[in-house]
Amino acid sequence: MILGRALQYRLRNILPADLSSRRASFVAWSRQSLILTLIGASLCLAVIFGTNSGKSQALQAQDLQACHEEREARSNLLEALTLKHESAIREHRNIEDSRSALKQSRNDAQAELATLHHDMAEALQHVEKAKQERDIARDLAASLLKEQADLKEQLQDQPQTQSQADRHTLWLPSAERDKGDSELAAVLRQVSINNEIMVAISNRNYAMPGGMLTTWTENVKRAGVKNAMVVALDAQTKTYAEAQGIVAHEMHLEISAAQKDVGSNHAVSGLKFKILRHFLQLGYAVLLSDVDIVTLQNPFDHLYRDSDVEAMSDGWSNDTAYGYNDVLDDAKMGWARYAHSMRVLVFNSGLFYIQPTLASLDLLDRIAFRLDNENGWDQAIFNEVIFFPSHGHHKDPSVTRRVMDYMDFMNSKTLFTVVRKDESLRKYQPVTIHVNYHPDKHPRMLAVVQRYVDGDMQALNAFPDGSI
Numbered sequence: 405m406i407l408g409r410a411l412q413y414r415l416r417n418i419l420p421a422d423l424s425s426r427r428a429s430f431v432a433w434s435r436q437s438l439i440l441t442l443i444g445a446s447l448c449l450a451v452i453f454g455t456n457s458g459k460s461q462a463l464q465a466q467d468l469q470a471c472h473e474e475r476e477a478r479s480n481l482l483e484a485l486t487l488k489h490e491s492a493i494r495e496h497r498n499i500e501d502s503r504s505a506l507k508q509s510r511n512d513a514q515a516e517l518a519t520l521h522h523d524m525a526e527a528l529q530h531v532e533k534a535k536q537e538r539d540i541a542r543d544l545a546a547s548l549l550k551e552q553a554d555l556k557e558q559l560q561d562q563p564q565t566q567s568q569a570d571r572h573t574l575w576l577p578s579a580e581r582d583k584g585d586s587e588l589a590a591v592l593r594q595v596s597i598n599n600e601i602m603v604a605i606s607n608r609n610y611a612m613p614g615g616m617l618t619t620w621t622e623n624v625k626r627a628g629v630k631n632a633m634v635v636a637l638d639a640q641t642k643t644y645a646e647a648q649g650i651v652a653h654e655m656h657l658e659i660s661a662a663q664k665d666v667g668s669n670h671a672v673s674g675l676k677f678k679i680l681r682h683f684l685q686l687g688y689a690v691l692l693s694d695v696d697i698v699t700l701q702n703p704f705d706h707l708y709r710d711s712d713v714e715a716m717s718d719g720w721s722n723d724t725a726y727g728y729n730d731v732l733d734d735a736k737m738g739w740a741r742y743a744h745s746m747r748v749l750v751f752n753s754g755l756f757y758i759q760p761t762l763a764s765l766d767l768l769d770r771i772a773f774r775l776d777n778e779n780g781w782d783q784a785i786f787n788e789v790i791f792f793p794s795h796g797h798h799k800d801p802s803v804t805r806r807v808m809d810y811m812d813f814m815n816s817k818t819l820f821t822v823v824r825k826d827e828s829l830r831k832y833q834p835v836t837i838h839v840n841y842h843p844d845k846h847p848r849m850l851a852v853v854q855r856y857v858d859g860d861m862q863a864l865n866a867f868p869d870g871s872i
Contacts, residue, residue: 541797544773571763572712572804577687589686591653595633600704601683602632602691605676610695611636611644616846620695621648623853627699635679637672655679674775674782676753677768684760684768694754694838696845698852701835706812707757712764712803713790715756716813716838719749720822725810751790751805753783755813755838766801816848817841824864843871 575581577599582589592601602624610617617634624632633651636642645652657675676692683690691703707714719725727748734741758764770789775782794800810818814834820842823829837852839845844867854863 540777543777544770547769547773571766571802572761574689575687575760581686584685585682588653588655588682591633591651592683592686592688595631595651596688597631597704599687600631600689600691602629602693602703603635603680603683604632604693604695605635605637605672605679606641606645606695607637607672608640608644611641616695616849617641617645618648619846619849619853620693620697620699621645621650623699623857624693625649626857628702629699629704631704637675655682677771677775677782677786680758681765681768681772684758684764687760689757689759691757692755693836694840696840696849697755697836697838698849698856699836700833700856703813703835706809706835708806709757709759710804711759711806712761713751713756713758713767714806714808715751715753716808716815716836717749717810718752718815718817718840719810720815720818721810724749725807748807750783750787751807752815752838752840753786754840755808755836763801763803767803770801812836814838815840819852820848820864820867821869830861841870842867 577589577593595601604617604620606617612618621634633653634641634645636645636652636654637657639654642652642654657678680690680692689709691707693699717725725748727746730745730747732743732745734743737743758768767789771782771785774780774785774789778785789801790803790805792798792800794802811823811832812835814823814837816837816839819834819837823832833856837856839848839852842848848867851863851867854860
């Protein structure tokens with residue numbers, strides 16, 4: 405009995421309260437309990453057969469029975485404790501499993517919350533973009549209203565008739581209009597013929613001996629175009645152009661922040677629409693020409709002048725230049741599987757004739773506004789404003805338009821892929837050739853001069869159809 409109490413006491417002291425440590429402690433305790441059991445049995449035997457050897461057999465049997473009972477009690481206690489320990493271990497494992505499940509639930513909740521934050525941020529970005537588009541539309545509407553008011557004010561001192569107020573009626577230069585830009589007006593009165601002027605816009609990148617501006621100027625003069633000038637974007641270009649024997653007028657315009665990343669050539673090209681506005685307001689029609697154009701005949705002899713805008717095409721055939729019926733086949737629609745659309749290649753914004761009308765000014769203002777606020781290519785925006793119809797809150801400028809003869813005002817794809825390979829066209833003389841399809845612009849311009857001015861029929865042969 406004393407040994408049993410001693411074992412209970414020892415068990416309470418050797419088994420720690422921390423369940424994570426009980427397994428190791430239980431193994432050590434089991435070893436110690438076995439030793440104590442053996443010692444207790446030995447002591448019982450010693451008492452029975454040693455010190456009590458003089459007792460009667462009945463007493464000895466009684467003592468032996470007591471020892472067996474005590475040993476069985478200790479064994480039962482040990483088994484009970486073992487079960488309790490195993491139960492504690494299982495409980496501990498259940499607790500750990502619950503903790504892991506809670507941790508996973510927490511992680512899942514955090515991931516879901518992060519997704520919600522991301523979706524909310526995207527939604528806010530869409531809202532902000534919608535607000536910006538709304539503000540742009542409001543600014544455009546305000547700009548157009550102001551333009552209409554300014555035009556009405558300009559016409560107040562003139563007799564008003566229905567024809568004068570028409571969007572497609574030309575206006576002429578006048579002393580009153582000259583006040584808007586007296587310096588440019590003085591140049592235009594000197595250079596223009598029949599209130600028309602051919603204009604190239606250039607900066608110092610092209611104004612150098614043997615550069616594209618030189619080639620452009622030489623061929624304009626050779627073709628007999630007297631009413632041509634250069635709008636110089638810096639003083640160096642103005643000085644150089646005048647040294648080449650052509651009139652130059654310096655204008656300073658800043659490239660908008662939206663256009664700074666589209667590339668210097670496209671960004672400079674985008675300025676043309678603001679520049680042309682000055683000419684139209686003064687009452688002059690303009691044939692705008694990029695400097696990568698070779699002029700072979702006087703282009704003013706080949707214009708129709710029946711539209712607000714008359715532009716060269718990027719097309720290389722009758723269909724691509726003048727339009728065709730493009731049919732989409734959607735088999736799943738059965739009877740209505742064929743959907744028709746009208747296709748035409750774009751106007752080239754490097755060569756076009758524009759007349760001084762209200763519709764033309766509206767066109768230039770819309771293009772300039774978009775270029776100030778969009779990171780877009782000026783030629784793409786030029787065509788979108790001209791061709792996209794009115795819809796919803798959008799009102800197109802309703803300019804009348806004409807495409808130039810694609811064989812007279814030729815692009816470089818037409819020249820290198822069609823004309824130079826057709827023997828029947830060997831004697832054909834284009835009016836202008838625009839090297840717009842090829843990046844090696846100046847070498848091809850010089851080859852065009854050799855072919856059509858110097859008469860070298862092999863001058864174009866070294867060049868591939870496309871770019872390398």
